[in-house]
Amino acid sequence: MAHPAVIAHRGYAGIAPENTVEAATRAAAHAEPAMLEIDVQPAACDTPVVIHDERLEGSRDGRPLTDTAGLVWETPLEKLRETHVLGTDATVPTLAEFLAAVPETVGVNVELKNPGTTELRVGESLSPADRDQRREVWQPFVERVVADCRTFGGDLLFSSFCEGAIVALRAVADYAVAPLVWDDLEAGLEIARRYDCEAIHPPRNAIAGTHLAETDYAGFPAAEPAIDVLEVAHAEGRTVNVWTATNWVQFDALAAAGVDGIVADYPGLARDASD
Template sequence: MAVPIVIAHRGYAGVAPENTIGAAVRAAAADETAMLEIDVQPAACGTPVVIHDVRLDGSRDGRPLTDASGLVWETSLEDLRATRVLGTEGTVPTLTEFLAAIPETVGVNVELKNPGRSDLRVGDPLSNGERAKRREVWTPFVERVVEACAAFDGEFLFSSFCEGALAAVREIAPAYAAATLVWDDLEAGLEIARRYDCEAIHPPRNAIAGTGLVETSYAGLSEGEREIDILEAAHAEGRTVNVWTATNWHQFEQLAAAGVDGIIADYPGLGAGSSAR
């Protein structure tokens, strides 16, 4: 049985302040880490910064995400650099700073989270007319992201829940690998992956048929067996399947046994006792 690669979710967000340089350096040093998964969106000036939430005043388990407030894309780069993440000394880094801090031996899954606006189309296949408009929405930001990535000689995988982002990636940087992130519609995820010939597809953990995880609700999917075997369908088309997000060894074990190619994990070491190893 093939062993899935381990992708550190926001730099193993379960053990370090997510999407910070400190988390990235620590995660990259772990032998098991094949890739780091990060989220990018623009500061007010358009510079790509590494942060998940669109608002700085979000929370994690009752703790403030940062000591600032407001929308990320309305906040100056200077103010973003002055924030503190989850009560630590970690700040919101630019994508350039983040990449400069990690070794080029580790890959980076760059999730295109938001181009700087609230009217996103998440998880929806777009009509021909909408497709061009949404690509234009994403193009300026994706250009800035690709520019920031140019100095890093490691492996990149660009992913997004938004078709417009993937359309922009394919137009601006077709040499980079791309993945569609799936929310609550497995068929839509496959359709978008086919449309852009994505190298990978990223479904939620409870989308994988034949595992006990399908009996749980998560990421917009209710419990129950799936009508589509997304793993089988993607593999039949030659696409890599990286599943999000494993938070314990039991989830990791089930996903590994099912034959997924990669597991996006909140914690290091989840696969240490896996029978797939």
């Protein structure tokens, strides 16, 4: 069986408060993760902070995401840094604070989640005019994210569901980048080709020939995908990192299919065949 790279989802969100410094240090203490995956958005002052949801009053399995409310990009940085995550002492960190807690032996997958707008074009392959317009929306935020990443000595991989974020990154930096796929494999592959992306990140049920394709997830129906994204991406020289494995059965199926990396919620899902 193949041994794909393990990417700790939000810093192993299954065992620690997601996207926090505590999650970073706990995930990095494990031997297996090659990378930590995180989400970035701007605070009200435009400083990049590490958090997934647009709104602070979200929930996880019935538990409040934070102890405050409002849009992330309308919230002062001082308040965000005092906002507790999932009922713990951990608070929302800046991107710079998060990266400072990660050893350079562990890479970071920075997902460009939102530049501070409710008008996102998620999963779309855009027309040339729309690409220019969305690049202008994203570029100021992407420039700030890249500036915070310059001092990090480990590997960096950027990803986004939004083509505007990818075109903005290509305009300001020479980092590896991957489109995240949402409900349209062909659009994801088009974007990957358009910007010569080093990788592509489809959801777990978009991998042909696995039992996971028989489940609804991430905008895809329970059906064998029409495109073998693994075959096509590998033929084009791209890495395929799949999200998100929540148990070892899913991890094993994806590893057996030959994916290059698996975003995982928990440590210990990568098992040897003898285990």
